[in-house]
Amino acid sequence: xxxxxxxxxxxxxxxxxxxxxxxxxxxxxxxxxxxxxxxxxxxxxxxxxxxxxxxxxxxxxxxxxxxxxxxxxxxxxxxxxxxxxxxxxxxxxxxxxxxxxxxxxxxx
Amino acid sequence: xxxxxxxxxxxxxxxxxxxxxxxxxxxxxxxxxxxxxxxxxxxxxxxxxxxxxxxxxxxxxxxxxxxxxxxxxxxxxxxxxxxxxxxxxxxxxxxxxxxxxxxxxxxx
Numbered sequence: 001x002x003x004x005x006x007x008x009x010x011x012x013x014x015x016x017x018x019x020x021x022x023x024x025x026x027x028x029x030x031x032x033x034x035x036x037x038x039x040x041x042x043x044x045x046x047x048x049x050x051x052x053x054x055x056x057x058x059x060x061x062x063x064x065x066x067x068x069x070x071x072x073x074x075x076x077x078x079x080x081x082x083x084x085x086x087x088x089x090x091x092x093x094x095x096x097x098x099x100x101x102x103x104x105x106x107x108x
Numbered sequence: 109x110x111x112x113x114x115x116x117x118x119x120x121x122x123x124x125x126x127x128x129x130x131x132x133x134x135x136x137x138x139x140x141x142x143x144x145x146x147x148x149x150x151x152x153x154x155x156x157x158x159x160x161x162x163x164x165x166x167x168x169x170x171x172x173x174x175x176x177x178x179x180x181x182x183x184x185x186x187x188x189x190x191x192x193x194x195x196x197x198x199x200x201x202x203x204x205x206x207x208x209x210x211x212x213x214x215x216x
Contacts, residue, residue: 046183047184049175076155081125083123
């Protein structure tokens with residue numbers, strides 16, 4: 001998954017060892033797993049050369065990280081060698097959990 | 109590495125199978141490896157659930173992807189469990205290539 005961290009989310013992640021993010025649309029800090037229980041324990045955090053991106057390796061609680069119920073958010077392949085529109089190809093299409101049951105809404 | 113793609117960079121990457129990015133600071137499209145020769149042949153491209161991020165797996169020409177001369181841009185670890193300032197720890201500190209020789213400037 002890819003998500004945004006602001007300074008507070010970054011500080012909380014470093015201090016707690018659990019992933020915190022910042023939702024720019026909701027303008028709110030969020031702890032991953034807050035509603036789903038799918039918390040992320042950070043095993044390693046790295047920062048990139050110009051220090052505007054962090055990469056974290058996590059131990060993912062629950063069956064997946066994606067709000068659609070998949071293990072990963074990157075469950076679709078973009079076929080290469082094409083010009084114009086492309087048709088995405090599903091990988092790992094099966095849902096690892098039921099997002100409606102976990103989040104209590106229709107987030108799929 | 110993490111870099112930005114605009115619509116044109118994304119379309120060129122899909123069509124050519126080589127990584128193109130867009131520099132927001134320089135406001136210019138760039139083909140990875142244009143000056144360094146360190147081109148990236150895309151082996152697989154995936155898009156995330158809300159379709160605002162792509163993940164690409166590449167075959168990296170040359171010794172590394174990072175402009176500092178490292179294999180990866182993520183060569184420093186952020187230690188966890190600390191509050192306040194942290195001291196980054198180097199991993200893969202050795203440079204895989206000399207950036208001054210490759211880029212002809214001081215980009216380290």
